[in-house]
Amino acid sequence: MKRIFAIIISKVIMKLARFLGHNGTNFCGEAAVKIYPDLLEWFSSQVKKGIILVAGTNGKTSVNNMINAILKEAGYSVVCNELGANLDSGIVSAFIGSSDVLGNINADFACLEIDEAVLPKILKFIKPDFIIFTNIFRDQLDRYCEIEMILNKIKTALKDNSGARLIINADDPSLVEMGESVPNLKYYYGMNESMDTTDNHVGADSKNELIKDSIFCRRCGNRLQYERYYYGQLGYYFCRNCGFKRPVPDFCASIEKTPMHLKVSGRDFFRANIFTGFINSYTAYNTLAAVSCAALLDIPTAVIEKGLLGYKPQIGRMEKFFINKPIVFNLVKNPVGFNETLKAIGQDNREKTIAIGINDYVQDGRDVSWLWDTNFEILLDFDDKIIKYIVFGRRRHDMALRLKYAGIQMNKIKLADSPKLAVHYMVSDRSSVAYIFANYSLLFETRSILKRRSKDVSDYHMPSVS
Amino acid sequence: MFQITICHLYPELLNLYGDTGNITALVKRCQWRNIQANVVKYNVGDHIKFTDIDIFFIGGGADSEQGIASSDMNKIKPYLQQAVEECKALLAICGGYQLLGKFYHTRQGPIEGLGILDLHTESGEKRLVGNIVVKMTAEKPYFLVGFENHTGRTFLHGLKPLGYVVSGYGNNGIDKTEGIRYKNVFGTYLHGPILPKNPVLCDELIRIALKNKYGVEILSELDDSIEEMARRHILKSQHILS
Numbered sequence: 001m002k003r004i005f006a007i008i009i010s011k012v013i014m015k016l017a018r019f020l021g022h023n024g025t026n027f028c029g030e031a032a033v034k035i036y037p038d039l040l041e042w043f044s045s046q047v048k049k050g051i052i053l054v055a056g057t058n059g060k061t062s063v064n065n066m067i068n069a070i071l072k073e074a075g076y077s078v079v080c081n082e083l084g085a086n087l088d089s090g091i092v093s094a095f096i097g098s099s100d101v102l103g104n105i106n107a108d109f110a111c112l113e114i115d116e117a118v119l120p121k122i123l124k125f126i127k128p129d130f131i132i133f134t135n136i137f138r139d140q141l142d143r144y145c146e147i148e149m150i151l152n153k154i155k156t157a158l159k160d161n162s163g164a165r166l167i168i169n170a171d172d173p174s175l176v177e178m179g180e181s182v183p184n185l186k187y188y189y190g191m192n193e194s195m196d197t198t199d200n201h202v203g204a205d206s207k208n209e210l211i212k213d214s215i216f217c218r219r220c221g222n223r224l225q226y227e228r229y230y231y232g233q234l235g236y237y238f239c240r241n242c243g244f245k246r247p248v249p250d251f252c253a254s255i256e257k258t259p260m261h262l263k264v265s266g267r268d269f270f271r272a273n274i275f276t277g278f279i280n281s282y283t284a285y286n287t288l289a290a291v292s293c294a295a296l297l298d299i300p301t302a303v304i305e306k307g308l309l310g311y312k313p314q315i316g317r318m319e320k321f322f323i324n325k326p327i328v329f330n331l332v333k334n335p336v337g338f339n340e341t342l343k344a345i346g347q348d349n350r351e352k353t354i355a356i357g358i359n360d361y362v363q364d365g366r367d368v369s370w371l372w373d374t375n376f377e378i379l380l381d382f383d384d385k386i387i388k389y390i391v392f393g394r395r396r397h398d399m400a401l402r403l404k405y406a407g408i409q410m411n412k413i414k415l416a417d418s419p420k421l422a423v424h425y426m427v428s429d430r431s432s433v434a435y436i437f438a439n440y441s442l443l444f445e446t447r448s449i450l451k452r453r454s455k456d457v458s459d460y461h462m463p464s465v466s
Numbered sequence: 467m468f469q470i471t472i473c474h475l476y477p478e479l480l481n482l483y484g485d486t487g488n489i490t491a492l493v494k495r496c497q498w499r500n501i502q503a504n505v506v507k508y509n510v511g512d513h514i515k516f517t518d519i520d521i522f523f524i525g526g527g528a529d530s531e532q533g534i535a536s537s538d539m540n541k542i543k544p545y546l547q548q549a550v551e552e553c554k555a556l557l558a559i560c561g562g563y564q565l566l567g568k569f570y571h572t573r574q575g576p577i578e579g580l581g582i583l584d585l586h587t588e589s590g591e592k593r594l595v596g597n598i599v600v601k602m603t604a605e606k607p608y609f610l611v612g613f614e615n616h617t618g619r620t621f622l623h624g625l626k627p628l629g630y631v632v633s634g635y636g637n638n639g640i641d642k643t644e645g646i647r648y649k650n651v652f653g654t655y656l657h658g659p660i661l662p663k664n665p666v667l668c669d670e671l672i673r674i675a676l677k678n679k680y681g682v683e684i685l686s687e688l689d690d691s692i693e694e695m696a697r698r699h700i701l702k703s704q705h706i707l708s
């Protein structure tokens with residue numbers, strides 16, 4: 001009875017929230033869990049074929065939605081928190097959204113992205129068949145403290161979930177160490193060769209130095225050596241002291257040119273060629289993770305390839321608009337993601353305007369020090385092609401300050417009091433393309449302004465960077 | 467042309483919360499005044515000439531990394547101690563600040579500090595997180611603004627704090643003190659990073675370095691209008707400015 005009450009209440013809240021134009025799907029789940037804490041257990045026990053969780057700092061929304069697209073292509077019914085509400089309440093909401101009032105769902109699979117800090121709690125209620133780990137970078141530390149603590153909590157939680165098979169990014173030493181210290185069955189995926197879009201040399205000079213959160217061996221504390229280095233802490237690493245090293249992946253991929261596609265090969269003679277348009281280091285990892293999972297679920301190659309063709313990135317991920325000029329809109333949330341985005345726009349030779357919006361609400365992280373961990377010095381390499389830098393959001397002054405200390409001339413930096421004004425400045429200067437970045441709480445407002453003013457462009461998205 | 471050398475201690479280990487931005491601020495504010503600033507990095511096992519250094523900087527890190535740093539630090543302790551006694555400038559943030567003290571009582575037991583500063587730290591229950599404003603007690607009053615994020619509670623044994631908390635927690639959340647000022651050592655819990663947003667403190671470190679090395683005390687003025695605006699946002703949000 002309590003269960004039915006909880007579901008009805010939250011269904012009403014969900015309708016109400018949509019009516020009022022709210023996008024946060026965490027809220028109604030929160031209400032439901034308060035009334036009936038066992039709701040997650042009830043729902044997840046009804047999933048017929050398998051539960052897949054996706055965790056990690058960057059890329060989880062993309063990976064999760066790619067798997068969703070593949071499973072749907074294969075004809076399965078799937079419960080998925082596709083909008084990226086990834087706290088426990090968001091996961092409850094996803095189930096409630098596809099249940100009837102009695103709480104019955106009809107799902108073959110559940111694929112759910114989970115905030116890595118919430119994963120230990122979720123594992124008490126849900127017994128997943130697979131958990132995919134994308135990467136662990138610093139993200140919103142003032143909410144969740146340090147990475148180390150999160151990894152330890154996940155390790156503990158996995159010990160009671162030894163049935164869950166782990167799909168782990170082999171190129172990430174923190175994740176691999178975590179995997180090695182739990183008894184679960186593990187599959188690894190990793191990139192096969194050097195990727196163009198990344199700095200490929202170890203010990204880059206200070207200007208291009210990237211954050212390497214865990215360049216120290218998590219087993220013995222010695223410094224890790226890199227035979228090949230991608231970004232963050234990702235690459236071919238090994239420890240001279242204790243022998244810890246990148247495991248041989250079960251699935252690996254390389255980016256092929258002309259026409260651009262991702263070539264995946266794996267265990268049991270698995271081969272696939274994924275054509276999704278533009279591929280960078282980010283999309284390559286995301287796609288590889290999704291394909292590995294699908295292959296382990298025995299989905300036929302042709303279905304995987306076709307499913308990914310139909311995959312559309314979620315909003316605010318390199319989304320395209322047109323107001324006087326082409327505009328590319330992207331969510332930014334942490335240094336590693338922001339660095340990769342900055343590098344990517346450096347490859348666009350057109351004269352451009354760059355707008356950056358930074359807020360400091362709880363969902364953004366109240367601490368904006370991550371702007372100083374982001375390598376805005378990358379911009380100096382193509383500053384001559386940038387007409388103007390526009391900063392907006394509550395922390396626009398901090399952003400302007402960061403650009404100043406990166407070495408950008410102050411007369412190129414313009415402060416905008418609102419997203420609306422930022423868009424106005426951006427579309428009225430003489431550049432031929434504009435890039436606009438915003439963190440989470442600015443995402444929806446900024447996007448709706450862009451959408452309202454945008455000339456009808458085709459529904460084309462560039463693949464996700466986040 | 468004046469020339470100063472800044473030493474970044476353990477940049478590979480102690481590099482949380484954008485604190486490398488402090489080095490950037492020091493270098494830029496020197497360059498804008500035509501002072502040449504060299505940065506020397508000291509990582510575990512390195513050998514550098516400590517007597518050549520004018521400004522030392524040490525940041526904070528995760529527990530395990532702080533442990534690695536602290537065991538190496540004992541090797542360079544004599545050099546650091548000498549620098550401190552010679553009134554060299556040293557800025558220590560969060561974990562680096564704690565390491566300069568006598569000991570740190572963690573739940574797993576005490577960690578020996580360097581003992582350069584007469585203070586100690588205990589680990590607390592609640593994490594002290596949020597924007598912070600501190601009134602600096604030095605020569606002229608100045609509001610330091612930043613962000614704090616620490617579980618450690620630091621207690622000064624009669625030493626002078628860097629300032630008093632106007633909004634936030636500070637050293638321990640109890641006695642309203644924040645950080646430490648001993649000779650030319652500045653210890654603090656302010657991340658953010660502290661120097662770009664508090665140019666007066668940044669310039670103070672540069673001034674000390676120039677005074678030690680060249681006997682020069684006057685720094686040319688810079689345009690700090692954007693710094694002021696960023697500061698004002700915090701001061702307003704903490705209801706110190708309207």
Ligand SMILES: [Zn+2]
Nearest residue numbers: 217220239242
């Ligand atoms: Zn090792």
